[in-house]
Amino acid sequence: MDDLEMLKKQADTIRFLCADMVQRANSGHPGAPMGLADIITVLSRHLRHNPKNPKWLDRDRLVFSGGHASSLIYSFLHLSGYDISLDDLKNFRQLGSKTPGHPEYGEVPGVEITTGPLGQGVANAVGFAMAEKLAEKKLNSETAKIIDHKVYALCGDGDLEEGISYEACALAGHLVLDNLVMFYDCNHITIEGSTNLAWSENVKMRLEAAGWQVSRIDGHDYEEINEVLLNAKEQVKPYLIIADTIIGKDAVGLEGTSATHGAPLGEEVIRKSKAA
Ligand SMILES: Cc1ncc(C[n+]2csc(CCOP(=O)(O)OP(=O)(O)O)c2C)c(N)n1
Ligand SMILES: [Mg+2]
Structure with a gap:
């Protein structure tokens, strides 16, 4: 794996590109x-794709089910060399831009599917x-x-709450889709606060019952993320990574708060956070 410094620098760059995009759009x-x-x-080190030829037939597919997290997709595509410029990032959420509020298939190179309605992705x-x-x-x-090729998906609490x-997932387990790897962004927060306001089921047991392999990792630990992606190369079932x-x-x-779910952080918080 690349050295940890470089991974941290890339992740921080993505983090604050996203914060800046939302701040500039003011939504x-x-x-x-x-x-x-x-x-x-870390996933970007495993993904087989060609930013200069986004339609390459045997590319890995990347599906972001939580379309509200679109700034993540755009900053990732930009840094990977897709045809999305820094100016496109600056035009986030503007009418007719290449970076609409939710990713739209056909409008944005590298976006495989339009997402937004939770669970659909x-x-x-x-x-x-x-x-x-x-x-x-x-x-x-x-x-x-x-x-x-593989299909990598990212989903959140809201996606897994949806019927x-x-x-x-039941169909994926039944068909033994050993080419599907899904990350579950388990942050225990949705739009209105803690998930425990409305949801307390055991996702690991649910997906295992449906025929999936399930692992749990610290989503901020580069070694753990890398390890689980290496394991996924040998998967024999659909693979959920919590x-x-x-x-x-x-x-x-x-x-850690729902205040960050759907509103700009504010200039002051961004300034302090970048400094930190
Ligand atoms: C079917 C559906 N219902 C409601 C919404 C509105 N909505 C967008 S994001 C969100 C909360 C999602 O929570 P989570 O997946 O945990 O995302 P996080 O807060 O962690 O970013 C809701 C309710 C939606 N996009 N789709
Ligand atoms: Mg959440």
Whole structure:
């Protein structure tokens, strides 16, 4: 793995690009992107894709179910070399921009699917994984492995609360989709506060019952994230990675609170946080 300093620098860059984008637009969701910055940074070392050819047939697919965390996607695509410029990031959430409030398929290079309605992206990821299996069967032969990619998905508390994710995950388990890797951004916060206001089920037991392999990691520990992604290369079932994260990670005075879910952090907090 790259040295930890470099990973931290990349993650911090993503974290504060996202905070700045939301601040400039004066609307958006900085919390989840800041909490997921470490995961996307390590994931970027595993993803097989070509930013200069976003339509390469056998690329890994990356599905962000929580479309509200779109600043994360745009900053990741920008830093990876996709056709999204710094000016595009500055135009976050402006009408007609390449960086709309929720990611839109066809409008943004590198965005695989339009997401926003919670849970829907989980079902989309299952669909992508099914499509990969079908294409494998149709196109691969003994001598030519044309299709051999993974589907990586990121989802949050809200996605797993939604009924549609239950149905889709049950189908993924039934079909033994061993090409699907899903990170669950387990930050215990949704729009209105703690998840325990409305939800207390055991996600690990639920997904295991549906036929998934489930691991739990610290979503801010680069070694653990890397290790679990290496394990996923040997997966024999759909793989859920429950990542314990802190929403709004490193937002001074606000991290861990629902205040970071869907509002700008404020110039003062951003200034202090960058300094820290
Ligand atoms: C079906 C649906 N219902 C409601 C919303 C509005 N909404 C957007 S984000 C959100 C909370 C999501 O919580 P979580 O997934 O935990 O994201 P986090 O707060 O951790 O960023 C809600 C209710 C939505 N996008 N889709
Ligand atoms: Mg959450």
